[in-house]
Amino acid sequence: MDQSRDGATTGPKAPLPAETVSLPARGFTIDRGKALAAAGVLWAIWALMIWLVTQGRTEGFDHSGLLLYRAGIELQPMGGNMLQEAVRDITALGGVLLSTFSACAAIVALLFLRMRREATLFALTVLLGWGLNAAMKLLVGRERPTLVPHLTEAAGYSFPSGHSFASAMIYIGMALAFASLSSRHTVRYTLIGSAMVISIMIAWSRVMLGVHFPSDVIAGWSGGAAWAFTAAALLYEPAKRAADSAAAHGLDPLEHR
Incomplete structure (x- = not known):
């Protein structure tokens, strides 16, 4: 029971009918010029790391990063079991299972929000990005570090870090x-900034676990972030055309209610 301002009690309010619920304003586009500028800086860092690694100029930096969390003759990790478990939990967010699940859940959520353009763009970003990452690993073919004991299983080439x-x-x-749900820059920057912080934590967890050199994760993270911004700018129009197609309308879950 609800109580009014004059003290009288009223019955429970009836639920709002579903057909009167409005979705939030959507469809705002990002500034593609800013996205390309950010991508340019990140691609430059990625290219620099490739040059430094192939020229053998990162050995001191890589060894210092790997030894930063290790102590003793056997180079065991510092911080105890709780820190190790926390690092493993963080690194799992970038693993194939959880990252793929997160991507699929985001695409479904975008479709339910009637944001087919954003769902299509995000799907293209992920699918093409996986191929790009595989090509980058073959480009250098660096073996994983053996300086410190590995605290988790890892296979394949080390550079760049796939998790990162x-x-x-x-x-x-x-x-x-x-x-794209908001036109407010503070909201946008908060979302993107939070994603950058989370992904940086995932990237550095690979160094703490001993399965990647610091240069691996810097190259991997800068390449992944650069691709996300590049795709947002360059794949926008193709995604928009695909989202407006008859096939996309047929996949929209709200079109068949």
């Missing part, structure tokens, strides 16, 4: 997609 690339690409790409 995927987490930056997926979480920043996801933030860019949902940023």
Whole structure:
């Protein structure tokens, strides 16, 4: 029971009918000029890291980063079991299972919000990004570090870090997609900034676990973030055309209510 201002009690209010609920304003586009500028800086960092690694100029930096969290003759991790578990939890967010699940859930959510353009753009970003990451690994073919004991299983080439690339690409790409819900710059910057912080934490967790050199994760993260911004700018028009197609309308879950 609800109580009015004069003290009288009233019955419970009837629920708002579903057909009167309005979705939030949406469809705002990001500034593609700013996205390309950010991508340019990040691609430059990525290219610099490739040059430094292939020229053998990162050895001191890489070894210092790997030893930063290790102590003793056997180079065991510092911080105790709780810190190790926390680091493993963080790194799991960038693994194939959770990152793919997050990406699929985001696409479904965007479709239910009637944001087919953003859903299509995000899906293209992830699918093409996975191929780009695989090509980048073959480009250098660096083996994983053996300086410190590994605290988790890892296979494949080390450079660039796949966890770092995927987490930056997926979480920043996801933030860019949902940023279209608001025209306020503070909201957009908060979403994108939070995604960048989370993906950086995932990237650095790979160094703490001993399965990647610091240069691996810097290259992986900068490449993944650069691709997320590049795709948001350059794939916008193709995604828009695809989202407006008859096939996309047929996949819209709200078109069949």
